[in-house]
Amino acid sequence: MNYYSTEISNLIEQLSRLPGIGGKSAQRLAFHIIDMPMEQVEQLAGTIQSARKNVKYCKSCYTLTDKEICPICMSANRDHSTIMVVEDTRDLAAYERTGRFDGVYHVLHGALDPAMGKGPEDIKLKELLVRLQTENVEELIIATNSDVPGEATAMYISKLVKPSGIKVSRIASGVPIGGELECIDEVTLLRALEGRVYL
Numbered sequence: 001m002n003y004y005s006t007e008i009s010n011l012i013e014q015l016s017r018l019p020g021i022g023g024k025s026a027q028r029l030a031f032h033i034i035d036m037p038m039e040q041v042e043q044l045a046g047t048i049q050s051a052r053k054n055v056k057y058c059k060s061c062y063t064l065t066d067k068e069i070c071p072i073c074m075s076a077n078r079d080h081s082t083i084m085v086v087e088d089t090r091d092l093a094a095y096e097r098t099g100r101f102d103g104v105y106h107v108l109h110g111a112l113d114p115a116m117g118k119g120p121e122d123i124k125l126k127e128l129l130v131r132l133q134t135e136n137v138e139e140l141i142i143a144t145n146s147d148v149p150g151e152a153t154a155m156y157i158s159k160l161v162k163p164s165g166i167k168v169s170r171i172a173s174g175v176p177i178g179g180e181l182e183c184i185d186e187v188t189l190l191r192a193l194e195g196r197v198y199l
C-alpha cells in the first residue's frame with residue numbers, strides 16, 4: 001500500500017538506492033529534506049550536481065579531483081619517485097590522514113576480480129605502466145586491499161613490474177584479511193606501510 005504521495009515515495013525510493021541507506025534511513029532522510037528550507041534543498045541539489053559534473057580523474061594519478069592535476073601530484077614537497085598503488089580515492093585519503101607518506105599515489109579504481117569479470121582493462125593499470133615508463137620511479141608500494149581481488153592485483157602488478165628493475169613492495173599484512181583500507185585505523189595503516197615487504 002502506498003501510504004505516501006507519489007512524490008514522497010519517489011524521493012524515498014531514490015535515496016534508498018544509495019549505498020548504506022536502507023528503507024528506514026531513506027524515509028528519515030526524505031522527511032528531513034521535505035522539512036528543510038527551500039534554499040537549503042536547492043543548495044544540496046546544486047552541490048551534488050556540481051560535484052558530479054566537475055569532479056574528474058587527475059591526469060597523473062587518477063584520483064578524483066576538480067583540477068587537471070591533483071594537489072598531491074602538483075606538490076614539489078612530495079617524493080615523486082615513490083608511488084603507492086591503491087584501489088580507490090578513499091584509500092588514498094586514509095593514507096593521507098596518517099600524514100606520514102610523502103610519496104605520490106596511483107589510483108586503480110578497483111581490483112582484478114576474474115570471478116566478477118573484472119580484468120586488467122577495467123582498472124587503471126595501463127595508465128600505471130605508462131607512468132612507470134615515462135616517470136622516474138624508484139619504488140612501487142602496492143597497497144591494494146588484502147582480500148582475494150586485492151592480493152591477485154598485487155601479484156599481477158608485481159610480476160609485470162619487477163623485470164623493469166623498479167623496487168616493488170607490498171604493505172604488510174597488519175591489515176586484517178578482507179579488510180578494506182579505509183576502515184582501518186591510522187596506526188595499523190602506518191605499521192602496514194613501515195613493515196612492507198619487498199617482492
Ligand code: ZN
Binds near residue numbers: 058059063069
Ligand atoms: Zn594526482
